[in-house]
Amino acid sequence: MGKTLFEKIWESHIVVEKQNEPDLIYIDRHLVHEVTSPQAFDGLRMNNRKVRRPDLTIATMDHNVPTSDRSLPILDQTSAVQIKTLENNCKDFGIKLFDINSPNQGIVHVIGPQLGITLPGSTIVCGDSHTSTHGAFGALALGIGTSEVEHVLASQTLWLEKPKTFEVRVEGKRKNPHAVTAKDIILSIIKNIGTAGGTGTVIEYRGEGIRDLSMDQRMTICNMSIEGGARAGLVAPDQKTFDYLRGREYTPKNYDSLVDSWKDTLKTDSDATFDKQFILDINDIAPQVSWGTNPEMTCNVDEPIPSSDEFSNGNANQKKGAEKALEYMDLESGTMIEDIKIDRVFIGSCTNARLEDLIEASKIVQGQKVASNVKAMVVPGSQMVKKQAEEMGLDKIFIDANFEWRAAGCSMCLGMNPDILSPGERCASTSNRNFEGRQGNGGRTHLVSPVMAAAAAINGHFVDVRKLDLN
Amino acid sequence: MKGNIIKYARDNIDTDVIIPGQYLKVHDYTELATHAMEGLDPDFHSKVKEGDFILSGKNFGCGSSREHAPIALSHCGVKAILALSFARIFYRNSVDGAFLLPIEIDQDAYDGISEGDEIDIDVSKNEIKNITKNQTYKMKPFSEIIGKIIAAGGLFMYKPDQD
Numbered sequence: 001m002g003k004t005l006f007e008k009i010w011e012s013h014i015v016v017e018k019q020n021e022p023d024l025i026y027i028d029r030h031l032v033h034e035v036t037s038p039q040a041f042d043g044l045r046m047n048n049r050k051v052r053r054p055d056l057t058i059a060t061m062d063h064n065v066p067t068s069d070r071s072l073p074i075l076d077q078t079s080a081v082q083i084k085t086l087e088n089n090c091k092d093f094g095i096k097l098f099d100i101n102s103p104n105q106g107i108v109h110v111i112g113p114q115l116g117i118t119l120p121g122s123t124i125v126c127g128d129s130h131t132s133t134h135g136a137f138g139a140l141a142l143g144i145g146t147s148e149v150e151h152v153l154a155s156q157t158l159w160l161e162k163p164k165t166f167e168v169r170v171e172g173k174r175k176n177p178h179a180v181t182a183k184d185i186i187l188s189i190i191k192n193i194g195t196a197g198g199t200g201t202v203i204e205y206r207g208e209g210i211r212d213l214s215m216d217q218r219m220t221i222c223n224m225s226i227e228g229g230a231r232a233g234l235v236a237p238d239q240k241t242f243d244y245l246r247g248r249e250y251t252p253k254n255y256d257s258l259v260d261s262w263k264d265t266l267k268t269d270s271d272a273t274f275d276k277q278f279i280l281d282i283n284d285i286a287p288q289v290s291w292g293t294n295p296e297m298t299c300n301v302d303e304p305i306p307s308s309d310e311f312s313n314g315n316a317n318q319k320k321g322a323e324k325a326l327e328y329m330d331l332e333s334g335t336m337i338e339d340i341k342i343d344r345v346f347i348g349s350c351t352n353a354r355l356e357d358l359i360e361a362s363k364i365v366q367g368q369k370v371a372s373n374v375k376a377m378v379v380p381g382s383q384m385v386k387k388q389a390e391e392m393g394l395d396k397i398f399i400d401a402n403f404e405w406r407a408a409g410c411s412m413c414l415g416m417n418p419d420i421l422s423p424g425e426r427c428a429s430t431s432n433r434n435f436e437g438r439q440g441n442g443g444r445t446h447l448v449s450p451v452m453a454a455a456a457a458i459n460g461h462f463v464d465v466r467k468l469d470l471n
Numbered sequence: 472m473k474g475n476i477i478k479y480a481r482d483n484i485d486t487d488v489i490i491p492g493q494y495l496k497v498h499d500y501t502e503l504a505t506h507a508m509e510g511l512d513p514d515f516h517s518k519v520k521e522g523d524f525i526l527s528g529k530n531f532g533c534g535s536s537r538e539h540a541p542i543a544l545s546h547c548g549v550k551a552i553l554a555l556s557f558a559r560i561f562y563r564n565s566v567d568g569a570f571l572l573p574i575e576i577d578q579d580a581y582d583g584i585s586e587g588d589e590i591d592i593d594v595s596k597n598e599i600k601n602i603t604k605n606q607t608y609k610m611k612p613f614s615e616i617i618g619k620i621i622a623a624g625g626l627f628m629y630k631p632d633q634d
Contacts, residue, residue: 018631021631021632022616022631036537037498039498076496127538143536143560144560145536145560145564145567146607147568148564148626196533196558231559294485316527317481317482321483326483360514414487435488436488436510460573
């Protein structure tokens with residue numbers, strides 16, 4: 001019987017395999033950031049261990065770096081300590097670090113692909129759940145905890161239980177691909193499968209609706225695999241993948257011969273079967289807006305917020321969850337999404353802060369002004385994205401419209417640096433999680449695409465971007 | 472293993488409410504623990520005592536991979552989480568550092584066990600006894616792999632069986 005792409009990558013990385021034991025899997029790339037690594041390095045020191053493969057380990061600082069003026073000292077002392085600790089750890093253990101002043105600094109999942117560090121068919125781990133982003137290149141990319149970070153630093157391997165396989169097939173063509181985006185596809189998938197729908201699986205995204213997407217868009221899809229509960233998500237590499245990675249700073253020298261071998265091997269065999277399947281038809285899908293406190297609490301922009309009964313389908317805990325969510329979000333069922341007013345807009349995060357996201361959002365912003373009651377910011381995913389955007393004049397478009405134009409980092413996605421919501425503030429956010437307090441204690445998050453966020457900034461409330469001229 | 476239950480009758484308790492992002496800069500576990508569950512239940516610290524168990528619904532620990540979540544709970548004295556299901560990274564983090572036991576329960580146990588009940592968990596028999604109500608429920612056995620990591624005392628203590 002044939003094999004899936006995931007099974008092929010898994011099997012080619014097994015170091016030790018025994019019945020009724022986990023598999024010991026070799027890790028090709030280990031990405032490290034300041035928040036989930038300090039205890040791991042402490043553990044190495046305590047046990048007098050070295051980093052097994054510093055050459056396969058790359059670090060940057062993204063979670064708590066300030067996105068305001070980088071020439072100023074970091075005011076938050078605990079952040080400053082954590083950043084300094086990563087610098088010291090990288091120096092002590094011989095790890096390449098893109099620090100706060102590096103032109104390559106940025107969100108770890110944005111810089112990996114941009115630098116050609118993320119490669120098809122490889123295994124990638126990082127102490128961050130959105131490591132799944134790298135799956136867009138046909139890599140098996142897993143988010144791990146700090147104990148596992150230490151284990152990989154020490155051994156370049158991990159003991160893992162083999163996940164099940166899950167085919168998510170995206171069929172059809174979007175009528176207006178500038179208005180209905182990759183973010184709307186992945187939010188639609190999660191709305192249907194639920195936040196635990198992919199638990200214990202690796203998703204392979206397949207079908208015409210995925211093949212049509214650019215690499216930036218495929219990254220948005222794979223990024224949110226974890227929001228559907230999956231261990232990872234991946235897309236088989238194709239010509240778009242190979243073209244994207246060619247000629248980047250860390251792309252291997254023998255790249256063309258690697259591409260030749262990948263073309264033959266890195267795909268799911270036609271007779272392979274998956275443990276689970278979900279099919280989404282995107283011919284008629286609408287822009288999505290989350291209304292609740294987890295990503296499956298999402299509806300179409302032209303719909304009213306569902307009642308807790310409609311949402312829960314008779315499940316008591318689901319009903320209670322929806323009621324609590326509506327209370328936290330200060331929303332009532334039946335309210336039309338377009339009638340929800342917002343206070344803040346955040347265009348950023350590893351989900352939607354790549355160049356294409358900023359280009360698409362800028363088309364809506366050009367020549368307009370942010371609504372007077374709204375504070376809006378753009379936080380590019382990396383310093384390189386920032387520079388490329390500035391070369392195209394996008395910074396000017398956003399600044400002229402009264403957006404703040406910031407330096408790269410995770411920023412308001414998770415509220416670790418000064419970029420946070422105040423209690424009660426409502427934000428249209430291009431990030432990945434609308435959990436209670438995620439963007440700041442008491443803050444209210446609505447997950448949307450970059451174009452939806454930009455349109456909300458200009459209008460002061462959500463609008464259906466299909467009504468706008470985006471071409 | 473005996474303890475009392477703190478029950479959160481809801482699904483999808485995420486790691487951002489277990490330990491909000493602003494505290495991920497805190498390096499000291501004892502201090503970290505003072506912020507556990509801050510995003511969900513301001514009364515948690517007045518309730519929790521050494522040896523307690525938390526009981527909750529589906530998909531416990533979803534979201535961020537922060538190991539700070541099981542660490543913060545274990546440093547409050549929580550020895551086990553009983554839930555209808557777990558998000559995988561939280562599940563694995565809990566056993567990798569031997570912080571606490573993630574125990575999957577069925578609907579009978581979820582419905583039958585109330586806040587404050589005294590529970591006796593017998594992992595060897597995959598059994599949960601409710602001492603307060605004199606009821607017994609089944610727990611889902613650990614997979615062989617997870618069972619071995621738990622028995623070894625965490626990821627760094629684990630060695631595969633020798634032939």
